[in-house]
Amino acid sequence: MFRYEPAAGDRDNVRRIVESSGFFYPAEIEVAVELVDERLAKGLSSGYYFVFAECDGRTVGYTCYGPIAATVASYDLYWIAVEQSCRGKGMGRRLLTETERLIGAAGGRRVYIETSNRPQYLPTRAFYERCGYTIEAVLKDFYAPGDDKAIFVKAL
Amino acid sequence: MFRYEPAAGDRDNVRRIVESSGFFYPAEIEVAVELVDERLAKGLSSGYYFVFAECDGRTVGYTCYGPIAATVASYDLYWIAVEQSCRGKGMGRRLLTETERLIGAAGGRRVYIETSNRPQYLPTRAFYERCGYTIEAVLKDFYAPGDDKAIFVKAL
Numbered sequence: 001m002f003r004y005e006p007a008a009g010d011r012d013n014v015r016r017i018v019e020s021s022g023f024f025y026p027a028e029i030e031v032a033v034e035l036v037d038e039r040l041a042k043g044l045s046s047g048y049y050f051v052f053a054e055c056d057g058r059t060v061g062y063t064c065y066g067p068i069a070a071t072v073a074s075y076d077l078y079w080i081a082v083e084q085s086c087r088g089k090g091m092g093r094r095l096l097t098e099t100e101r102l103i104g105a106a107g108g109r110r111v112y113i114e115t116s117n118r119p120q121y122l123p124t125r126a127f128y129e130r131c132g133y134t135i136e137a138v139l140k141d142f143y144a145p146g147d148d149k150a151i152f153v154k155a156l
Numbered sequence: 157m158f159r160y161e162p163a164a165g166d167r168d169n170v171r172r173i174v175e176s177s178g179f180f181y182p183a184e185i186e187v188a189v190e191l192v193d194e195r196l197a198k199g200l201s202s203g204y205y206f207v208f209a210e211c212d213g214r215t216v217g218y219t220c221y222g223p224i225a226a227t228v229a230s231y232d233l234y235w236i237a238v239e240q241s242c243r244g245k246g247m248g249r250r251l252l253t254e255t256e257r258l259i260g261a262a263g264g265r266r267v268y269i270e271t272s273n274r275p276q277y278l279p280t281r282a283f284y285e286r287c288g289y290t291i292e293a294v295l296k297d298f299y300a301p302g303d304d305k306a307i308f309v310k311a312l
Contacts, residue, residue: 027226028226031225031226068298070181070183070184070187071298071300072299072301072303073300074298074299109301110297112295136295137293137294137295137307138293139268139292139309140292141266141311142224142227142230142268143226143230144227144228144229145228151293151295155297
């Protein structure tokens, strides 16, 4: 059900999954795809790790995460997304739990998630809170005027 | 006095300047040099911009900064460092002012600086405050247990 090694086809999988949410700006979608490109080009030294969720041979969700440079044991969760048609079935939580398991096994002790404080992200923020994350900081107008960044953290 | 285009020799300049402070962990020094490498390899598309300060033909300080992906007008100041022997002469402030001028000219509206809350960084934090930055957030144990991250911001 989970796989960890990105292949060339995952550029399209990631684009499809991220686009399906309708949440993200085009520039954000490009960033999501670029992280796959970085990993394909540089391997593990890219610092980008992935968990892909497969369902009936189809990739329906993923996370992208990695250690934060110059920290001892802190990790960023860069992306977590589940295809719109597969949401509401616990896939996001299973992906996040698997990701935390891998981070913990690699010696990670703190997981950070950054997200927009825009109203449309309220379900996202509630999801992180249900999964044990708490808001540690809010950076006002970070993404754009009126669009703050919330920083969640979970100690493993 | 200022120059903006990194050359191969700036790998050594950056290493020398950053090491001279005695502040940084070896892994942090490697990150500083890697940002020069990224810029030399990818050009402006690396997202890393530099200001180098020259004094009597010698590079004695620098900043590295860049736009934050998926934001409209936010920039990170990744590095600011002045060679130990040249400190206390206002070079850091001039480098920061020049960097802010360039960010503002490029459409940037918010500048973020992240730094350790370790006691040895107290003069650094005081410098940022004198330059108009305020602490917007503190992330506990971010760098390591007992080593928090402070996030400063200045609206241009």
